[in-house]
Amino acid sequence: METRNHHDTQVLIVGAGPVGLTLATDLAQRGIRVLIAETRHRGEPPNVKCNHVAARTMEILRRLGVAKTVRNAGLPADYPNDVAYRTSFTGEELSRIEIPARQDRVTDRQQPDTGAPDTWWPTPEPPHRINQIYLEPLLFAHAGQTPGVTILNRTRIDRFEQDGDGVTAYGENIDTGESLIVRADYLIGCDGGRSAVRKQIGAKLSGTDVVGRVQSTYFRAPSLIKLQKHERAWATFSLNPRRSGNVYAIDGKETWLVHNYLRADEEDFEAVDRDWALRQILGVGPDFEYEILSKEDWVGRRLVADKFRDRRVFICGDASHLWIPMAGYGMNAGIADAMNLSWQLAARIHGWGGEHVLDGYETERMPITGQVSHFAMNHAIALQKEREGVPAGIEEPGEAGERARAAAGKALYDLNVRQYCCAGLNFGYYYDASPLIAYDGEKQPAYGMDTFTPSTVPGCRTPHLWLDDGRSLYDAMGPEFTLLRLDTSVDVTPIVDAARRRGLPLVVLDVKSAGAAGLYKEALVLSRPDQHVAWRGNAAPRDALALVDRVRGALPMAAPEAGMPSRLPAEASVA
Incomplete structure (x- = not known):
């Protein structure tokens, strides 16, 4: 039964x-x-x-x-998180993107900017x-x-x-x-x-069903780490005329993941001998021993639900x-x-x-998904071109080989530093057509994979600050809505009262930070629970209840016809 x-x-x-x-x-x-x-x-x-x-x-x-x-x-505390480019895992190094080991990350103050591409992040939590x-x-x-x-x-x-x-x-x-x-x-x-x-x-x-195929192998090889000629790296990209691939350190000791990027005419994961390809990418001979733990083959796609x-x-x-x-x-x-x-x-x-x-x-999320998926696909296509265009003499000794390696190294660095140090994708995206945001007519700053401009334009990420008392702004904010007040003389009572009437959870935080002046131009910024700006202004809006109803989803997007503007004035005096 x-x-x-x-x-x-x-x-x-x-x-x-x-x-x-x-x-x-x-x-x-x-x-x-x-x-x-x-x-x-x-x-x-x-x-x-x-x-x-x-x-x-x-x-x-x-x-x-x-x-x-x-x-x-994850990786050992002192293990470099760098991305290295070599002729093979054990071969000559072409270039390197320096990324701090976790022991060198700080989360209680601003990360010191050493000039490396991945040392300054406007956040209490670097990647x-x-x-x-x-x-x-x-x-x-x-x-x-x-x-x-x-x-x-x-x-x-x-x-x-x-x-x-x-x-x-x-x-x-x-x-x-x-x-x-x-x-x-x-x-x-x-x-x-x-x-x-x-x-x-x-x-x-819908989208692009196959952007590329990757023969991926997870394996154990305790001896591999000592076969390198150069400093360890979290990811090592191997580029040679025989095979190109990526080697990832998994435990920083003996386990590794190798991506062997299949060519356009290699439509089956076993179209290329796995052992041969792995040895070409690693640069090891037939006497090298390893144990396959699992096959992790995958197909790269760009598909988004409707x-x-x-x-x-x-x-x-x-x-x-x-x-x-x-x-x-x-x-x-x-x-x-x-x-x-x-x-x-x-x-x-x-x-x-x-x-x-x-x-x-x-x-809010569907447009962002489309943007990021195109970033990823376009970058994958650019990388595929690099793999298909390996200079013939990249492994040759002498001056000609050095020139080929230097050129390939620079091209790989310039192309890939954007994806591995992708501040734009982290902090630059915004919501520009949401029924939950009170816009004020100013356009959000453009962003790229690695570039962005911190902004309080509604829809953008609430810019992070280190407060004068040493706390992260995000640690000081409430778990729900937070009204950031940059000028304590501004009366926020209308907003607080409106939130209380509607049951919207809200805390007021008076922001004291030496870094605020360059990022926060308005006296008030309303930050959502997901740390996106919902509204800003130099005074409470004339209709604070309308603002609260907007950000809590009580109003449809087509608000003008309903008598309530979806874009509130940035500066409005209290009635």
Whole structure:
């Protein structure tokens, strides 16, 4: 006789990868009950992928209370995070992008600017190199210890139904066959590139199905680290006429991941002899011994779903977008999705979020997803051209060989420093057409992969400051909305009263920082829970209730016709 296991929760998350775990932790810290359904066994490792945690993600992990744990894991503390370019892993070095080891990162003050491309970041949390096999267990443990989070391993969700009050999901325990019913207010699909949730809501992926194929091998070789002629590096790009690829240090001791980039006519992962290609990339002979731990072959794509939501069901991360893993932005963009959605869901569930608050997720995140996916694809195409155009004499001795190596090294450095030191992708993106932001007519500054201009233009990231008392601005801000006051003589009572009337959680922070003058031109800046600017001005707006209704999602985007401007004046006196 069939038995059924019933669960009631506020949010059901399908998938316990980094995106689902971070989303669950954030929701729970906002007072939301969360259940995660995960098909893998508890403790079962993920694939060996995503070697980079971006600065914006580290900021999120700091707020969730797990950044220090994550930063203390991964490569050894003194292991250079550099990216090296060589004729082979054991060959001649062409150039090197210097990136500090984790022992040289600082998180309690501004990172000293040494002139290297990855030493100055406008954040309390610079990026961190750690493979997902080490990162995910830390996030899993932290989520599991967070009150309000329940994780069901070996659990598959097969289908779901929606009604006006919630979602009913049906699944089973994979090991026992026991049926499962989950009743939730909302369901979030964080179930990866083959997402069953995406398929059931009718979302379709479109874009470029194949940008490139990579024969990827995870292996153990304790002797390899000592065969190098040059200083260690987190990533070593091998460029020679026979084979080009990337070698990543996984544990900094004996485990490695090699990407062998297949050529256009090599359409099968076994089209090239794996052992031969690996030895060409490493520059080792037939006597070199290694042990294959797993084959991690993958196809680079640029695919984005045509919708991220169907009523009470949403998709995040790889479920909504797939692209070549340049700059580590698959996982990091997924976590950004999750943090955008999390505060909006919590607002709606707690009752202070208006009926349009959840419209912000797709409206804000879909354009960013498209932008980042094009950055990644275009960079991958440029790299492919470099691999296909290896100078014939790059390995030759003498002056001609030196010239070839110098030219190749400069070209590789100039091309790749942008993706490995990608401040623009971290801090430059903005939301320019959101129903949750009160715009004032000023356009947000343009940004590139590695370039951006800090700005308080609504929709931009709230610029980070180190306060005069030594704290990070982000540490001093509240978990929900924070009204930053740069001039204590400005009366903020109308905004505070309006927030109280609508139930919008708000704290006022008087900012005292020597660095504020160059970044904050207005006396007041309203920062959202995801640290994007919702509004700014030199005085409270004439209609503070209208402002609060705008940022909490009580007003539709087509507000002018409804009698409420979506773009509030930047400067308005109190009536």
